[in-house]
Amino acid sequence: MIQILLRDKLDDCITRWHAAGYDVIGPQKNNNVTRFAPVEKASELDLEIILTDRTVKELFFPQTEPMFRYRIGKQAIDTEEYLPPGRKRIIFGSRPCDASAMAIDDPLFGWDFKDTYWFQRRNETVMVTIACTESDDFCMCTSLKLAPDSPLGSDIMLRPVAGGKGWHVELLSERGREAFDRIEALLDDSAAEKEPIANVPKRFDLDVCREWLADPENFESHFWKEISIRCIGCGTCTFLCPTCHCFDFQDEGDTYSGIRRKNWDSCSFALFTMHTSGHNPRSTQSSRWRQRIMHKFNYFPGKFSMNSCSGCGRCSRQCPVDMGITETLQEITKTAK
Amino acid sequence: MAKIGVFICHCGENIAARIDCARLLSAMDDHPGVSVSLDYKYFCSDPGQENVKKAIRENNLTGIVVAACSPRMHEATFRKACAEAGLNPYLCEIANIREQCSWVHSDREKATEKAIDITRSLIEKVKRNNELQPIEVPVTRKALVIGGGIAGIQAALDIANAGQEVVLVEREPSLGGHMAQLSETFPTLDCSQCIMTPRMVEAAQHPKIELLTYSEIEQVDGFIGNFTVKIRKKARYVDMKTCTGCGDCIQKCPQKKISDEFDCNLGKRPAIYTPFAQAVPNIPVIDKENCTYFKNGKCRVCAKACPIDCINFEMQDEFVDIEVGAIVVATGFQIQNTAMYGEYGYGKYPDVITGLQFERLASASGPTAGKIMRPSDGKEPETVVFIQCAGSRDPSKGVKYCSKICCMYTSKHAMLYAHKVHGGKAHVFYMDIRAAGKGYDEFTRRAIEEDEASYLRGRVSKVWQENGKLMVRGVDTLLGKPVEIAADMVVLATAITPQPDAKEFAKVIGIGCDEYGFYNEAHLKLRPVETATAGIYLAGACQSPKDIPDSVAQASACASKVIGLFSRDRLEREPVIAMNNEATCSGCWGCFVACPYGAIEKKDILNRSGELIKRVAFVNPGLCQGCGTCVTFCRSNSIDLAGFTEKQIFAEVMGL
């Protein structure tokens, strides 16, 4: 049976989910930036945004997270741990690329040490994803062999019905079913045409690219210098990337006590690989950009059999100098052929 | 791992009365990194310091904090104790819990809390202190003395007689200063010229003294032991080497109507002149402003008169750079213009004159050859009124301070007048008679009792001219009556002020001055001849109004400081200086622009094949004085200041 979630029922859904102990989080435009934040009412949601400026990543892997507090005593150091809040939540209205990215990062955060902060949040979260019916010039999920309706990482997939009245509900997991049980009564079963999903053109040939990247000959290629010549070395692409997951530890506080924090870090920064000696094995911006591409499309797939990219296109969309993965992989595709 | 010792001084009751030292001690005991904490009644005492040294040795301490009085009192003491115990003296910090805590707070609880904060934040600082080694700099054994009055001459002679070289610079054409203008000197009434001129000649002929008259200091760079001074030798237009001082040129100069500054404008002089007959060097200068040739391009009478052709109108100012190790500033004083007292009529009535003008009238070498005559008509005054404090001790119109010498010279004037004008009557209006000094009070008593000067305690409200007399209206506060005196002459005891350009000159040489322009000593009581700038000393009235004995004494004190400095080849300096991290420096040169001492140099970093990689800042340790202005400017945090590093201050603030 086709189940339809009508847009005008959203308020009731939120109320029921709240009653069932879920926090509801969705895309909003606030203070000139679009991002995911808790909502009380459906009107706070901005579901028309193709893709938020900031990703859902920060809901699992915050930009800065206190891990423990320490106090330096005369004889010993006392510590006190911080843990994630431990609340069930529904992320309503993420896009397939963002949701996929979370699934892509799962093995990374769990291959040896299981990162509590990540997995506790992952386990407490129901990802309600809305398939894309629109795309922009930077979207590239199809080039990554994903799609505007990829189920990867989602617990529920919503497919817009024509006219924008609501969504077809597709349950993808037990966690999703549980959340939807709470609002089953509100679902409609009237048949409605699904709107076709967005037609995202294929922008590069991933297989060709991966083969080129895997060839050790190309590691020292002049290509890297050429392609990254205008890179200014900021962290925009990495911090806005849903799959980028590098972090750094910082102790902050006064001379007696403080907090150890886990902060986002970026391979774009010169400091990322700086040694204490002053030597920097990745001393040029081109070597850093190469690392980013290699990591995403060579090393990561080598270890986890997935590309560390879900094709959201934020790196290109937000780059201050109009660079990005798309251009690089397009150029590699050309070069390789 | 830090092993810090904390020493809490009770300072008798000074600290212990307001601060719970036991609580402070136990708080420090619990502080991470503290190996030993002790308290004691007086840590500055010998046994107290022995305790500190013992604790350092026994516990192998890596730093100490002494919670006691201000570091300005005993930092040096405890640093020395550290050094004696084998700990680098810069691993010592002083927590000021007396001047800035126990003495200013009455709430024992809160004062104790504050003392804990102060002490622990310095523990955090000292943990990050580095061992510093004193910087050694060479000493140039040559002194510069600025000013050729009695103070400068005395200092120069004392230094030179100790075998050290001296450059003596005087901006006027002759040595002598104000003392050369005086008639006789209190309290002995010996003739000023008689005691002064031999000194001038001695200075000029001394093999260790290089005399530069008619010269001014343009620029002073460098630091103690190593100053570079640029001197402008003003063009005299007379060749010093060949001139014999015959004076023919002076005689022949057609321009004879120039007010004579040396005679306080009571006499006239030509355009080519020596300031006074006994001038040293006895070589004239041409006053370019008033010389007919310089004004009109015609004349050259002096050149024609000169038998050996030593007049040179083409002469230019010359600049010389000298290297000296110490500087004595003896730039003297000026007297205040008294025009602000309209009621005294100075400038309006020619017979209202200043004390210095009276000196010239009374001087045997003065414009009247020592005869007391009224400037207006040359008559001998029968009655003279002296008004003391004509500017001094008057915050509303004059200056707040006492000019110190006027009581004495007014007595002297009254006395000289009585000696020279028999039957003349001297009246002195005074506020207080300040005659402290050897033989001084006796001297004023003599003026009153033997020379019958009439001393009236009170102020003068008005002076006006009536029937050829100067009417002086004042008050005798002892009788409580107004007084009116018909006088022939009125003499104002004007205030002593700094030289008009004293403030600007202070900046040229890099010393401080007070609101008036008198130069600041490093410590009024304990370091009265040193300035805050190491290697620069003060002598005479440039520091404050002084009489001749005081000026001479201070000059000799300066000389002893300089001789002491020159007794060593090298000099140790505080290692609190900036240093640059060449790896992170971008060479933006903000520090170069900001440094008040020009201590930042540009250093080329070359690669192995000698090619320039980059240019970075380098701090010259000899020039850096350790202010840290560069550190604050440096955007990349590349420059840092030893002793007050970014890490230390950060820890100190974050440890509060």
Added chain:
Amino acid sequence: MNEQFEPKIVAFVCTYCTYAGADLAGTSRLKYPPNVRIVRLPCTGRISPMFILKALQKGADGVLVSGCHPGDCHFTSGNFHARRRWTVFRALLNFTGIPLDRIRFSWISAAEGVKFAELISSLTDDIRKLGPFEQYKAMIHETETPVSL
């Protein structure tokens, strides 16, 4: 508030003038509130705006920066440089909403023990009236709080 609020004030001073002035206040046995903590530096030229930010991070409700009067700097011009920095930094603080009543600047000479004592008294009084710097403290509190999502 039952108990009177006692502000925490941090003073950054140069050693030659204001520190000596504070010493003079002590030797003159003047009294002022115990709320101030003095950090001694060689010169106002050494006082970086970062110090002010760190004092605020450490929970200061007020900051005083003080040195030699213009023209009196032991290092001749450190205070002139400082004055420019303060002017600009102060404008910046003001524009970003740090109340200037809390960040004060003064010239206090070695002779002005009375001025030092009086300034600390009035500053403490003023900041007591303003109350704790709640807005900044809220920002500090956020750093100590677990992430809410």
Added chain:
Amino acid sequence: MSIQEQYRKKAAELLSSGEVKLVIGYGAGTTPDRRRPLFVRSADETSKLHLDAACEANLSGYLVTEGLLADRKKVGIFLGPEGIRSVNILASESQLDPDQIVIMGFNREAESVSALEGSNVRDFPAMLAALKEQAPGAGEQALVERIENMTPEERFTFWQAEFEKCIKCYACRQVCPMCYCRRCIVDNNQPQWVQTSSHTLGNFEWNLVRAFHLSGRCVECGGCDRACPVNIPLRLINRRMAMEVLDAYDHFSGMSPDQETVLASFKKDDPETFIL
């Protein structure tokens, strides 16, 4: 001939004559409304150069790329008035030799661009003097004033809401021609003056320090503002600081390659109204 054609031709001449080794200009971007920095090394590539009202970026930051000017060869560059000002500052701070820079200057108007006469950075005194008079960034003036009229509490709240968004990507720093430090103060962790965590406090500290370090140096090219991925109105702070140094010290940054850095210099009679 359009200015685009004119400068393509000029770039081709400069490159083929060997006068410059490189021309830094603008090329087509991913989408029709975008322009991206373009590095042209041969005359035949100059047809890829674009110059129109979409060319917003201040390219001068690329001039201080390590080693670019070390060979003493010249580089041609497309620069707007702000870019010319930044080259002046970079020269005054000894980061480059202004005589190595061949400027193809342009003025951007609403829909079009016009050429600026001159090619050496010293050739534009009249344009810069006029710019000083008309105060660039005046468009922001109203907003700046609105913020100034708030109470301190409101201002604090306003900026907290803005800085809370910051993710410390440092795009503002990286895109800024004035941020050429080999090591940024935020990357110095001994001591860590600026907290690197992107909580509001850390973001606040970072943005204050950035603005302070740019005081009297910012040319208001707006690069930071455009680069900020979370749209913090950084231009407002920079504008306010520019106003401050203009009012207090009559300092308009980037007037000449010999200009003194305003915070490294002083006048004895600098205004002081607030020092007790």
